[in-house]
Amino acid sequence: MHSFTEENYLKALYKLQEINGDPVATSALALVLGVHAPSVTDMLKRMAHKKLVSYQKSKGSRLTEKGRQVAVGIIRNHRLWEVFLVEKLEFGWDQVHEMAEQLEHINDEELVNRLDKYLGFPKADPHGDPIPDANGVVPKSRSVLLATLEPGQDGIFTGVSDHSPAFLNYLDKSGLALGDKIRIKSIEEFDLSYTLQLKGKKIVTVSHKVANSLLIST
Amino acid sequence: MHSFTEENYLKALYKLQEINGDPVATSALALVLGVHAPSVTDMLKRMAHKKLVSYQKSKGSRLTEKGRQVAVGIIRNHRLWEVFLVEKLEFGWDQVHEMAEQLEHINDEELVNRLDKYLGFPKADPHGDPIPDANGVVPKSRSVLLATLEPGQDGIFTGVSDHSPAFLNYLDKSGLALGDKIRIKSIEEFDLSYTLQLKGKKIVTVSHKVANSLLIST
DNA sequence: TAATATTATTAGGTTACCCTAATTACTAAA
């Protein structure tokens, strides 16, 4: 139906729209896709012709509804396969991204719906990212970055905004795990590091950089 | 590493070599790949350059050892994914081919080895085709076509040589299933149809065409 | 072995996606 390249452009456009809002700069796409700007211009024209994006020269681009549907479908695939890799094949959450990048392009509705069922209709992937449903509805995440909270507040660690293996690996060693109930004990003034108390009374301190990558639902 | 197209050429070459022996005709490849002969010549030259096939103009082509390794790896992937689709996602054996054609190109050793383990190291796919091991060793099948056997002989129905959904569907309805113990009661002279007795004393008659598509291990 | 039929290759062209270098369009500062 669509080429892998097209699908990757759509996914990138979707994610950039999520973060920075509507018209997405050609250079932003070029950066995340690892190609040069003229290639993006080229591709956007072809995709506009297929009604997957709307594009006005030098004004940026955005997904059409059709394009959004495709993008969300791919994200659904990606996240369900990640759950499969972690839950069934016992990969670490820091190992699954590249594999899911390939598996997400497998084009079969029935397959992904059966996979969804097989996995027990999970709501989120191993990093806490919400899994769109079969109709393209994306659950709204209600979580905020730890770095936006104040001492005394508590919540549940439900996701990460940094998916790098290095960071995920660090978390594995830190003792923090998805689903942990946390309370903010204090914030160190001079370096903005956060000291947290976990459910089991365990105390963990994380840097501001880390606090900026942890999603907490309150 | 290799493009999907290359991988499909390698797989086709492997299968044609299995059936007809060594140098494979350009036209044979064109036929099974659904492309025209000049495209094959073109591609073979590129692949010869990469040492995946050996090719002499107008003399046909064959896999190099390197090419064979890649081909067998893809066949391993394909068959393991088919097992997954049937055993875990509960697809019918007549439904899984197209999906596996996509999944077979997922390029990750660790993934397929874990899948293998997850599935309990199956020896054969849902159609009875042997699954190559992680070192590229393909188990030798010892089965023969039903149509080569004589009345009185018995064996086990272990595979099919026709993978079309239509045929597989017919088998589902006929009452014959992979693993069934059978005995040949008689062969009708004028149409060469076979009458079989199954383990449970059930009697089944199949046409010569069908007898030519059933693999029996004696 | 010459003539014919078949099969394969070359020649020349297309499309998708990518590139670099040159140019144009926007944006922000003076």
Added chain:
DNA sequence: TTTAGTAATTAGGGTAACCTAATAATATTA
């Protein structure tokens, strides 16, 4: 509001796979 700086586009090419039409090589049969 002109100017400088940044971002985006056009121009011109490349490669992988494909195609059709024309030619060459092999195989078959008279």
